[in-house]
Amino acid sequence: VSIIKMRKVRSTQILPLRKTLKGEVEIVCVKNNIAQKALEKLDIPGIKEISVDLKEQVIFIFTNMSPFKLNVLLGKNKVMMGARTGDIASIDIVVPAKNTGIAPGPMLTEFKDAGIPTKIDQGTIWIAKDTTPAKKGDIINEKLASLLGKLDIKPVEAGISLYSAVEHGLKYTAEEMIVDVEKTRNTFAQFHQEAVSLSIEVGYITADNISQILSKASQSARSVSIESGFMTSETKEQILQKADAQAKAIVAQSKDYTPA
Template sequence: MSVLARVEYKREKPYPESKIRLIKSIEEYARKYKYMVVVSITGITANVLHETRRIIKSKGGMLKVVKNTLTKLAFERLKEEKKGLEMLEKHLTGQNAIIFTNENPFEILIYLSKNKIKREARAGDIATSDILIPKGNTGFPPGPIISIFNKVGVPTQIKEGNIWVQKDTVVAKKGDEITQDIADLLNKLGIKAIEVTLQPKAAYMDGKVVEGPDLEIDVGKYEEQVTQAHREAFNLAINAALPIPEALRLAVAKAYFEALSVAETAGVITPETAERILAKAHATAQLIYEKIKDKIEQSAS
């Protein structure tokens, strides 16, 4: 029985100066910035990367496309300074970039999510929102493109020597797969229809690595939960008559009207209840009179 020993490859030749500079640059950024977020850039276009880089720079950070092997070497050299950084290494597969920032990574990722960048549609893409071709002049003269309009169901007419779209037309709803015809038409019209943002794989924060799924926050959901919690706490404070500034005025008003109701029910005459008690007594007397008035009249006759 043969035993196969696992032999790790070790590079014998020194790295070229250009690669050494890349390793050192990652080390410098890791020392300069408090947090790092590894993001996937697979399928991300150069224009989207450029715009994302601009957005992150405006927040005081930077986005750097990295080589996985060189980045792992940089992390290895930083393991004494940045405890736990080696845990990021398993996420360095595929095509990646790193966001270096001194701001809370959650805030950066939420900001990116709110500022998604649109790119050209490709066949097979999934529509991130309803895609509409607006009414008006396309600027295209009559030609083969008319057949594409017809295929995707966009009504057109020829006017003033150009193709005009007769009405706003949704060619794909959110969640639909983009066909080749739709992609071709959108790109010819210059409509960037697919919203994209960088997908986080993991973040290094204060000596710990936070996995990608834990970095994705549904802001709308949390806002709704906070609003609901505030509403329930406010109602509890009023019902429990807690003497806090936010609830005191309504709690006093509630207690006043409850006391007024008890006094009216019990027939306690006060300046506040007299009019309503007398009105109620009058109405009751009137009701009794209506029920017995026929008997009174018969007795009188």
Template sequence: MSKRESKVLYFQKLSNYLETYKSIFIVNVDNVSSNQMHQIRHSLRGEGAVLMGKNTMVRRALKGMIGDHPEYEKLLNFVKGNIGFVFTNGDLKEVREKIVSNRVAAPARAGAVAPVDVVVPAGNTGMEPGKTSFFQALGIPTKIARGTIEIVSDVKLVTSGEKVGPSEAVLLNMLNISPFTYGMSVVQVYDDGSLFSADVLDVEEDELVGKLMAAIREVASISLAVGYPTIASVPHSVINGYKNLLAVSVASDYTFEGSEKIKEYIANPEAFAVAAPVAAASSDAPAAEDAPAEEEEEEDDDMGFGLFD
């Protein structure tokens, strides 16, 4: 197949995937082996498809589709570095888990950027004393124990985000420490025209509802303060209006069904004050009547004999 034919075939495949699937994971594939790629493709079988390609070819294909689908322009800003696409119509959380769960341990390589901090644990290394100077050069405290080098305390050898130095890489390999794990990582998620960070998938429904309610309260407060009615503020305006109407009714001779109870309470508060104790007394009456019966039962228990009879 010629180079031109392979490009045409790639454009067709990308176009078909974009029409077939509504969601896309833009993934970074730095340090991902071909065997890992095969395993990820296998785990996504029936749920999605993985598509890799040169960035220049991907950009050219997307630009050719922007005329009919302007929403694809959002993807162009992320077509950089070692990236690929995972297309799916499945549950985004489940598919993301399958994408990022396939990780393998790897030794530290000089010049590689550390994805995490690397700590060399304290303990016996099994190395001969002649290599003590190597540890001293890296600032690792050691002592000789039973003819071998022993690291006195834990030492952070590499900091996350920094490049691994040649000496650090050699030491980690000598200690048989493979501190890093590599696999696909999700850069961005495209879902039905929207583009967002993968962290959004970790937001729970309760948290979304809470933020929505907080926003509605803020809108209602601002609307009430400036006197501009909105759907959020209208219920509060109606309630406030009703309170004002009650206040006018109480202060005047005007009466309606809703204010009759309030006026009655203001006119005769003693009646309401007496009603509550009466109700409480009536509820306690049965318990008071039962008390003598319990005392009679206790008197019958001794059968008429005293303790020392």
């Protein structure tokens, strides 16, 4: 059982979420006092733990899915929403040059206040050129939010995350359910590589490292053979080259040798 607080969630986000996760989760909206009474009657380990979170309007999500997996899925199902006063732009807001279809009038002032150049043509307001009235991270004021709504531009990425959840009698907070998938994947990849390297170093054979261990053993045997002068079909050439080089070095040194 998981809950989502509605404080920063819009009702328009819930419907597409129901469709996306249909068959996997059950989303229930209910008044807190009713939910409180229902929780008191449920004989599920840990379920009463989340009753303390019913201090404002919430949504219940019932599922057999792990809350960690559910939170990741919710994070992937973000949508672009229309801006409201005080929202932070999730992207650079670009208003493209086009015919708005809006008749001249008070709207011209709204475009001017937003710094968007316009012209009148064929009885409607045209945006003269592509304009960026706000950058990613900017706070959207009331006038710009209203104008973007009329132009059907949605600059705010909205997602839903779990506030708390109960699984197998354990309660998890929002912070505990945050999973950085990419970081976790990279960490496991690093651990795997370190384990493979260690197993190769100690000669512990597994399906993942057998080719590397055999290659290392072959190289070590070759080096010992060359160093000791023990000839094989694979090391004969290197041993002869080494012996030739040593002989030439001795000859070169003997030229300068004067017996006492």
